[in-house]
Amino acid sequence: MESLRGKVAIVGAADTEVGVVPHMSATQLYVKAARSALEDAGITKDEVDGLITCNSFVEPYMYHAEMIAEYMQIFPRYCLNVATGGGTTLAILHHAAAAITSGMCHTVLVTMADNMLSGLSRDRAIEAMSTAGHAQFERPYGPPIPAFYALIAQAHMHAYGTTSEQLAAVAVACRRHASMNPAAQMRDPITIDDVVNSKMIASPLHLLDCSLVSDGGAALILTSAERAGDFPYPPVYMLGVGEGHSHEHISQARNLTTSAAKEAGERAYAMAGLGPEDIDVAELYDCFTPVVVIELEDLGFCPKGEGGRFVEGGRIELGGELPVNTHGGLMSHCHPGHPGSMFSVTEAVFQLRGACGSRQVKDANIAFVHAQGGIMSTHCSMILGKEVG
Amino acid sequence: MMTAPLAKALPVPTGETQPFWEGCRNHALRIQQCSACGHYQFYPRLYCTACMSEQVEWVRASGRGTVLSFTVVYRPVTKAFAEDVPYVVALVTLEEGPQLMSNIVECDPEQVAIGMPVESVFEDWSEDIAVLKFRPALA
Numbered sequence: 001m002e003s004l005r006g007k008v009a010i011v012g013a014a015d016t017e018v019g020v021v022p023h024m025s026a027t028q029l030y031v032k033a034a035r036s037a038l039e040d041a042g043i044t045k046d047e048v049d050g051l052i053t054c055n056s057f058v059e060p061y062m063y064h065a066e067m068i069a070e071y072m073q074i075f076p077r078y079c080l081n082v083a084t085g086g087g088t089t090l091a092i093l094h095h096a097a098a099a100i101t102s103g104m105c106h107t108v109l110v111t112m113a114d115n116m117l118s119g120l121s122r123d124r125a126i127e128a129m130s131t132a133g134h135a136q137f138e139r140p141y142g143p144p145i146p147a148f149y150a151l152i153a154q155a156h157m158h159a160y161g162t163t164s165e166q167l168a169a170v171a172v173a174c175r176r177h178a179s180m181n182p183a184a185q186m187r188d189p190i191t192i193d194d195v196v197n198s199k200m201i202a203s204p205l206h207l208l209d210c211s212l213v214s215d216g217g218a219a220l221i222l223t224s225a226e227r228a229g230d231f232p233y234p235p236v237y238m239l240g241v242g243e244g245h246s247h248e249h250i251s252q253a254r255n256l257t258t259s260a261a262k263e264a265g266e267r268a269y270a271m272a273g274l275g276p277e278d279i280d281v282a283e284l285y286d287c288f289t290p291v292v293v294i295e296l297e298d299l300g301f302c303p304k305g306e307g308g309r310f311v312e313g314g315r316i317e318l319g320g321e322l323p324v325n326t327h328g329g330l331m332s333h334c335h336p337g338h339p340g341s342m343f344s345v346t347e348a349v350f351q352l353r354g355a356c357g358s359r360q361v362k363d364a365n366i367a368f369v370h371a372q373g374g375i376m377s378t379h380c381s382m383i384l385g386k387e388v389g
Numbered sequence: 390m391m392t393a394p395l396a397k398a399l400p401v402p403t404g405e406t407q408p409f410w411e412g413c414r415n416h417a418l419r420i421q422q423c424s425a426c427g428h429y430q431f432y433p434r435l436y437c438t439a440c441m442s443e444q445v446e447w448v449r450a451s452g453r454g455t456v457l458s459f460t461v462v463y464r465p466v467t468k469a470f471a472e473d474v475p476y477v478v479a480l481v482t483l484e485e486g487p488q489l490m491s492n493i494v495e496c497d498p499e500q501v502a503i504g505m506p507v508e509s510v511f512e513d514w515s516e517d518i519a520v521l522k523f524r525p526a527l528a
Contacts (some may be wrong), residue, residue: 136406141478143462143466143490151459154460210421
């Protein structure tokens, strides 16, 4: 299998306004993000010959990528709509890299957006997302989305002694980073006490263990490493990428406390020729606090079972051993649904460009991005770097 | 026996799952067992996931299992579940091996624990549909 290592680079990246954006439709957020990313890359829409999107939940189209191409009046030779839940962004980038290296296209625009908050009421969004469960064998039992993740958290606590205070440290770190990010939806700092005293949603998960519901979009421009020098900003190279897939329904999971992030991470590290000790900053999927704890273990940043202890004492905060979710993550920056991890990638790009102001990680050269979708179902890891090395 | 409020959507059996739901209607838990290799599986499938044999038969399970994990839900998924709050959503590992989702009923939610022995019980939601649940096993 030929390695994608260092063959593709991100040369454009942009977020829209995020959080509460009632004045824009979902489709407008897609094309606004796309326009900003083209501007960031210093190219015109006519230079795009590949387009990948993820469908909108609020404003879906049967052929969504075709719709965005039509709206923007671009005529790509490669046009694809991908859906693997929260893991979609990184799966898309994996496909984009494969398309570029195999010669299917040269310059890919990836744009993802949604307005889950303004286009759908919060209650309707949560109710609509409850259809994630198996219609016959899960939904009759009334699990809201947090309950699926609560099953994972409870199992982890039972097996390894992880505490609610340790889970809360993830939310606190994300909020601290968001407080340094003017774009973030929730910026008021919180404490561990605030999290563990917030309303219980599905034990052991409290309200502040859960991510946000938001509006927002982001877009990326990718091209081959050979062409990557011709853009306004220094390229960010894809050094490693890997996926892992274990189930659709949590009731069918092989294991509750070890996820397919393990395979995804191992595949990405192997391609990059790097290990956890080489990572300067990590943007990890944080739809619920226990997900970060399990990802830190499965991605090799600490031994299995040690994730709870790892997140204590500011280790994952700016200035700590491994800053995690420097933009605020899904917990505090924004979570518009499927596009959630787009913001992890744009943040990683901005960190590697050194453009993050007060939340900049000093000497950030290598970033790890991980996303998962479903209920710890689909996983994709990506290692990005300033140099191919 | 209790009847679910109308707002709770009734599960709709398919050709593949019909024997399971017929079992439930008669308050019997039925799962599949492979005649070729003996593997038990749930949910129902066209062939055995262990050896790919199509010789899968319906057998009656003991109805005994243990709690693999659980959560006490305080914010109901929809208004249809509002009256049930707080309710326990659990993953149960059956004695035969397969795991499935269910509710743990007939007990204080605070008493549910991982590893707790449970046994099947059925809740009649309509003339055709009874839903499989579990309660703490009698010692």
